[in-house]
Each structure stands twice: as C-alpha cells, then as structure tokens.
Amino acid sequence: MANLLWLQGGACSGNTMSFLNAEEPSACDLVTDFGINVLWHPSLGMELGENLQRMLRALTSGEMPLDIFVFEGTVVNAPNGTGQWNRFAGRPMKDWVADLCKVANFVVAIGDCATYGGIPAVAPNPSESVGLQFLKRAQGGALGASYRSKAGLPVINVPGCPAHPDWITQIVVAVATGRAGDLTLDEFQRPKTFFTSFTQTGCTRNMHFAYKVSATEFGQRKGCLFYDLGCRGPMTHSPCNRILWNRQSSKTRAGMPCMGCTEPEFPFFDLNPGTVFKTQTVMGVPKDMPTGVDKTGYIKLTAAAKAASPAWAESDIFVV
Amino acid sequence: MSAAVQTLDISPVGRVEGDLDVRVDIQDGVVVNAWTSAELFRGFEIILRDKDPQAGLVVTPRACGICGASHLTCAAWALDTAWRTTVPRNAILARNLGQIVESIQSLPRHHYGLFMIDYTNKNYASSPFYEEAVKRWAPFTGTNYEVGVTISGRPVEIYALLGGQWPHSSYMVPGGVMCAPTLTDITRAWSILEHFRRNWMEPMWLGCSLERYEEIRSYDDFMAWLDERPEHANSDLGLFWRMSLDIGLDKYGRGHGRYVSWGYLPHEDRYNKPTIENRNASVIMKSGVYDGAADTHKLMDQSFTREDVGHAWYDEPGHLHPFDRTTKAIAKNDVDHDARYSWSVAVTHDQDGRLEAGPLSRQLIAGGRHGESWQHYDPLVLDMYKKMGGASVMLRHFARMHEGVKLYREAERILREFRLKDSWYEKPTERDGRGWGATEAIRGALCHWIEVEKGKIKNYQIIAPTTWNVGPRSNDGSRGPIEEALIGTPIADPHDPVEVGHVCRSYDSCLVCTVHAHDAATGEQLAAFRTA
Ligand code: SF4
Ligand code: SF4
Numbered sequence: 001m002a003n004l005l006w007l008q009g010g011a012c013s014g015n016t017m018s019f020l021n022a023e024e025p026s027a028c029d030l031v032t033d034f035g036i037n038v039l040w041h042p043s044l045g046m047e048l049g050e051n052l053q054r055m056l057r058a059l060t061s062g063e064m065p066l067d068i069f070v071f072e073g074t075v076v077n078a079p080n081g082t083g084q085w086n087r088f089a090g091r092p093m094k095d096w097v098a099d100l101c102k103v104a105n106f107v108v109a110i111g112d113c114a115t116y117g118g119i120p121a122v123a124p125n126p127s128e129s130v131g132l133q134f135l136k137r138a139q140g141g142a143l144g145a146s147y148r149s150k151a152g153l154p155v156i157n158v159p160g161c162p163a164h165p166d167w168i169t170q171i172v173v174a175v176a177t178g179r180a181g182d183l184t185l186d187e188f189q190r191p192k193t194f195f196t197s198f199t200q201t202g203c204t205r206n207m208h209f210a211y212k213v214s215a216t217e218f219g220q221r222k223g224c225l226f227y228d229l230g231c232r233g234p235m236t237h238s239p240c241n242r243i244l245w246n247r248q249s250s251k252t253r254a255g256m257p258c259m260g261c262t263e264p265e266f267p268f269f270d271l272n273p274g275t276v277f278k279t280q281t282v283m284g285v286p287k288d289m290p291t292g293v294d295k296t297g298y299i300k301l302t303a304a305a306k307a308a309s310p311a312w313a314e315s316d317i318f319v320v
Numbered sequence: 321m322s323a324a325v326q327t328l329d330i331s332p333v334g335r336v337e338g339d340l341d342v343r344v345d346i347q348d349g350v351v352v353n354a355w356t357s358a359e360l361f362r363g364f365e366i367i368l369r370d371k372d373p374q375a376g377l378v379v380t381p382r383a384c385g386i387c388g389a390s391h392l393t394c395a396a397w398a399l400d401t402a403w404r405t406t407v408p409r410n411a412i413l414a415r416n417l418g419q420i421v422e423s424i425q426s427l428p429r430h431h432y433g434l435f436m437i438d439y440t441n442k443n444y445a446s447s448p449f450y451e452e453a454v455k456r457w458a459p460f461t462g463t464n465y466e467v468g469v470t471i472s473g474r475p476v477e478i479y480a481l482l483g484g485q486w487p488h489s490s491y492m493v494p495g496g497v498m499c500a501p502t503l504t505d506i507t508r509a510w511s512i513l514e515h516f517r518r519n520w521m522e523p524m525w526l527g528c529s530l531e532r533y534e535e536i537r538s539y540d541d542f543m544a545w546l547d548e549r550p551e552h553a554n555s556d557l558g559l560f561w562r563m564s565l566d567i568g569l570d571k572y573g574r575g576h577g578r579y580v581s582w583g584y585l586p587h588e589d590r591y592n593k594p595t596i597e598n599r600n601a602s603v604i605m606k607s608g609v610y611d612g613a614a615d616t617h618k619l620m621d622q623s624f625t626r627e628d629v630g631h632a633w634y635d636e637p638g639h640l641h642p643f644d645r646t647t648k649a650i651a652k653n654d655v656d657h658d659a660r661y662s663w664s665v666a667v668t669h670d671q672d673g674r675l676e677a678g679p680l681s682r683q684l685i686a687g688g689r690h691g692e693s694w695q696h697y698d699p700l701v702l703d704m705y706k707k708m709g710g711a712s713v714m715l716r717h718f719a720r721m722h723e724g725v726k727l728y729r730e731a732e733r734i735l736r737e738f739r740l741k742d743s744w745y746e747k748p749t750e751r752d753g754r755g756w757g758a759t760e761a762i763r764g765a766l767c768h769w770i771e772v773e774k775g776k777i778k779n780y781q782i783i784a785p786t787t788w789n790v791g792p793r794s795n796d797g798s799r800g801p802i803e804e805a806l807i808g809t810p811i812a813d814p815h816d817p818v819e820v821g822h823v824c825r826s827y828d829s830c831l832v833c834t835v836h837a838h839d840a841a842t843g844e845q846l847a848a849f850r851t852a
Binding site for chain 2: 008009010011012013014015016017018020021022023026027028031032038042043044046048049050051052053074076078079080084085086087088089090118119120122123124125126127129161162217218219220221240244245246247248249250251252253254255256259261267270271272273274275276277318
C-alpha cells in the first residue's frame, strides 16, 4: 500500500484533467488494482479544512509515511520570495512543498509548470514561479540542484502541457510497485522511456516532411507543418505520435503544429510578436533545425527532396 | 438572547478546482455571514501584455485546464472581432463541437468526482439512501463513481479528433480552425457519442431514453417521470433527487436571485462576419439577465460589465469596464475581511449589481421569451425554480446536469451539418483594434477582452464564471454570489462543515482561472518581483 499525496501550486488543473483520461492504467485502477492509497487530491480528496491540515501535519512530522508526493503547478515565490501569493491550508504552498519533499520517498513533478515553470514563468513571470528542480533549462528550482528524495532520486519530471495521462499513471505505478530501479532519467530528469524519441516519430505527415511539402495554411489535409507553421516535432522529445492522445490522435495528426511542450523552453520565444504558429527563418531556412541536422546538409537535402517529390504530395492526402 | 457567533475559517474547501478559503460566522448552528477568498495569483494578463496577438490562443487555455476549450473559443472570437475576419461555417461548427464535448465531459466528472462524494459523508449515515449512496458514489471504489469518471474521458476523444488532444489544444484560430476532419473522423466521433449515450447517459444517469427525458417540460412532468418506473427513481438522477430532498439540499444555497449568461454556440450561418454588436442575435443559446424577484428577462451586453476591486488585492479605482482597467496588484496580500481579502474581483452589472453565473443561470434564461424566435427555449428549470421557491444547492446541481441532453443533441446536429468538401479556414489580415469573445463554459459566463496595438497585445482581460461567483464584496458592500448563498446554511458539525462544501461545489467554481484573471500591476513594479 503506497501512500500518495497530490497537491497543486500555480496550476490550471490541466494535468489533473489529463490524469482522469488515463487508460492504461486508469485513475481508478491506481487504487483498485495497484493498491495506491490516494491520501488527498485537490479535486478528488474527501477532506476539507482542519481535517486536511491535520493530515498534512501528520505527513510532515513523519507520523504518517509519504511514499509518493505528486506536484502539479509551479512553486510560487511572489511577492519577493515569500510565496504569499499562493497560500494553501493556511500557509504559503512553497513551505508545504519544502516540508513534504523532505519526508517523501519519491517526488514526481507533473506537467510543465511543476517541471520547468511553464506558462506562468513566461516573462515577466509575475508570480515568481519556478519548477520543483528547474526553471526552464537551469537546474535549481524550488528544491535546489542537489535535492534527492528519501529513495535517493531527484525529482522525476513528467513534462508536457499537460502531461499525457498514461505517462502519469505509468510512472506512478512503476514507482509504487518497486520498479524505480528501471527508471532512467535524461539530463532534464525526464523518464527516457517516453522522452527519447521525437514527436515526429509516428507523425502521419512524415512523408510530407521528407519531400519538403508544406502545409502553407491551416485547415489543409496535406503537408508538413514544419516549413511554414512552426511545428517543433523534429526537435521535441515526446511520444505524442506513438502513445496517442485520448486514444485517437495527436496535435500534428489533427493539423496543429507541435509547440514543443515537453521541452524546458516551452513556450518558445516567450510568445513574442511574430513567433506564434509561424516558422522562424533566416533567408528562407528555418532557424531551428531538426535535431542533429546542420544547415548545409539541410539545404542540399531540400533541393534533392523537392525535385524528387511525387505529384500526390501536393494534393489532399488525408482525403475527405 | 441569541447565541454567540462562532467564526469558522475553512482552508481549503477542496474539490472546487483551485484553492478556495471560506470564512463563515455561525449563530445557532446556521451561517449568518460569509467571506470567500481566492488564494492564488499567477498573473496571466500581465504575461499576455506586449506578446503576439495570437498568444491568447496558447496562454488562455492554460488559464484553466478544465474549461480550456471555452477559453480557446473566447480567445479566437475575440481576435475574430478585432481583425474583422470571415469564419467559414465548418469552422463555427467545429469550434462549437469542441466546446460541447468538453462540457459533456465535465458532467459525469463533476457529478461523480466532485459533487456526489459528499453524499457519502458520515453526517448522512441516518438517511435511508445512505447505504446505496456509499455503494455507488464512494470515491474511486464506488460502482458508479468508477464508471462515471472513466467514461467522462470519452467525449473529449472527439476533441482530440479535431484538435489533436484534450486538454490544451489551440486548434481554433482567427479565421477558422486548424483541422479539416475527414469522413472517418466524423463517423468515429458519431460512434463515440453513441457509446457515451448507451453506456452512461441512458442506463446510468437517466434510466430512460433521451427521447423520454426530453418530454419533461415542467416540474409536474418531472415528478410524474420520477414515479413512472423504478428505473427512473433508481437512476443516478432519480437517487440524486430523492436523497437531496431527504438531506435537505433543497433548503439552502439560495443566493442573490439574479442571473447572467453571455449566451453561446454561434449559429453557423449567422456569425460568419462576427462583430461584438451582432453576437446576441447570432447565438443558438441566448444571452440574458434574469431577475428572480421581478421575474423579468432581458439581453446581456458586454458594455454593462464592471469590476470592483475595493475588497480585492488590487490598487485602482473601482467600477471600471474591463477595457479600462489599469490593474495594479498589491504586493502585501494580507487577509482583512473588513477590507481586502481575495485575488478575485467583484464583477457587477452596471444596472443590476451582483449576478450569479453558471448552468442554473443559463437554464433560467433559457426559460425566457426575450430572444430571437429561432433561439433555444426550455421552460423546465424556470418552472422548477418558481415551484420550489427559488434556487438551492439541489436545483443548481440539477440544472447543471440537465443541460447534457441538449448539448448531446446539438453535437449530433453538428456532425450532420459539416460539409467536408468546404473550407475550414480563411486566412485573416492582422490589424490593430479591440475585440471581445464570449461563451458559456460549463461553469458559466466566460469572456475575453483584447486590445491589439502596433501588432502586439496592449491589454488582455478575462472574466471567468468563478470571477462572477466567488468574488468578494463589491464597493457598495453587497456580498459575492457564493458568499450570499452561504447565508442560512445549517452546519451540523463545525469540525466537518460538509454543508459549506455543498454550497461551494454546487457552483462548481473553478478557482484556477479566477485567480489570475484579474491581476495586474505596472511593468515597472513587476520588474522588482522578477526572479533571476
Ligand atoms: S507535422 Fe511536425 S511532427 Fe509531423 S512530420 Fe511535419 S514537422 Fe514532423
Ligand atoms: S505534440 Fe508537441 S505540443 Fe503537443 S503535446 Fe506533444 S510535445 Fe506537446
């Protein structure tokens, strides 16, 4: 029986909503099949007011064991490092987080806000938000770079805005059932099992990418979204086209450019004018290249691919 | 001599989507005064300032992961009106469908995940319905809890067919949508809807067919339906109704008795050239303000909206229209119940004062004859409201669930209306100007105001449903809707004030989007707070 506590800081509840869509395993399966004891959750927990405060104190004092602490949302430090702009159960949430992380066996950060700061940390970051162990690419965050949970692991980061439900439940179950040893984390503390391949892996527009055929406008049933519409699929680590969303699709399959939400820099270019849903180019060549591709190679490849591109590539391939 | 006043601070209330703190004064076991405080501030409107005009499409769905599609709808329509776009009919339908499936998803999720759990509270152990309630509705393990929570993930599969994923797609853009669904997407969407109906709506929620349920047009019809067959009385709706009466949820949670809706679901042939002015006459579900005491209906107009900040943690003059807000957050947010105590502002109507937003409001407005002849009309909840003596925890929750069948029918209609060979997007010309986009999230009236200047966002303002409902006192001292609804609430056990939870949860308030919706501060001030 693993005790799990889930709290939200500067959050939109999107990861909770995503979590409730989980299927393998589902949110209820965690409890009924894997014996996880959900002590409390902001949207699902039974207790309110003083009863919850009593439980939180029992956890921080060590009277009640905390196996898994799940955190969604940023750690709010405003104003001036006090954290008073996000109070919970009578005190700044950042103080609860610090105390709970001291006693937790494992700490799992869910979603971009908890991992890297996400949308709330976009400049000028009014809430002085940070992730648990990062702010964007910089290690540190609320807990500091050297933080380790009682089981000896750093914060396990499950990024995404939101994180995919199955990434969440699979990691929680792996940890709860003693498989933490099989977890390997990358430099941003993401489980490699999910975050080594690219969003592009499995994208149905891949052939168009190869032949450099572009979707030039929205609402088209052909073309790759990389060349004009700012798709970050070739340089984003995520399994979005392997483990589909809501069992059905992915952003790029549906015609929406990948925004790179599993990378620490999301949202890219801080949403400055001219950067939303538009590929940034220098003299016609994309500024951000597919990972591992250099500019000269890219230009040569483009000429060859364009010449080789078959006639069908310019027609509606995902036909009515 | 009356008993002493006992003050109870409840932090957090929980299961209201965000961190809500409530203070109540109790006298003779009944709430006599109340204050609601929103305790999180993220500053989304500050973040949006000076960004790309389309940044709202990315940022505002993240204001609230629960009604992200509704935020996206507002963000897209706000830019449409600012840029004077043309929106193809397919795109209007696709936007409406996305919003509808998000709302349908929210029904079982809220009902089982957030609301019915309280019916298993030990305070109700003496109710004859208690044992059955625990069997069905206990968190995670209840038979219907598990089915309801799991199946709530299905409608948003349709969202994924349109936008790639739910939550947090940005597939609605000025000029249309990013997707161009195919025949297989449409057919698949249809079968998902059918699955939802055959496995939850009919057998578990209603205990009858949608067609039978749609025959209910009055309170008397409803009571006759309840007694007609055991399947009706024992459905989750039937049991909810009977147990609510037994535990007295028809007796408190009344509120101000004045209601607002922006109206929603623009008609695909009537709003292709959207403007702020022609919206009221173009939406299928009409807008309005209903005054329960006078029993009058009229249309709602965005120009009536005002925000009072006298009791909120902002330092600026009161009673401003959102376009005029200069917004300045106060750094030191101490709770002072006589002065400032919330990040939510007090939203008011210029003439009608404090209004309640939400599904009950929509249904009371749906019972009015004040709109266009072709617009949606439904007299049931208004009739119940009058016969039951006004609003209550029970009626508010019923109204929320009642909408499901209507939204389901509209989703079906949309799937028939798509013309797959026609366009989904018309590329707009970017320009400066002011825009406004509104809708009804499942939780109530939601709208965005945008001002674009020199190709970037000059001002972005959001008023979420919970901003209306959870707001603190306004400058004239009137309580916010939830504060008002708490008055008269009986508290059986001050150590477990589940009744306060009932009232707050009947509003299905959603603090996550309120609290950042009305922030602001000057750029200079913020620089001082910025982390390295
Ligand atoms: S649409 Fe994006 S993910 Fe798909 S092939 Fe093109 S660049 Fe890759
Ligand atoms: S496709 Fe890209 S933006 Fe979408 S969820 Fe995956 S990583 Fe995030």
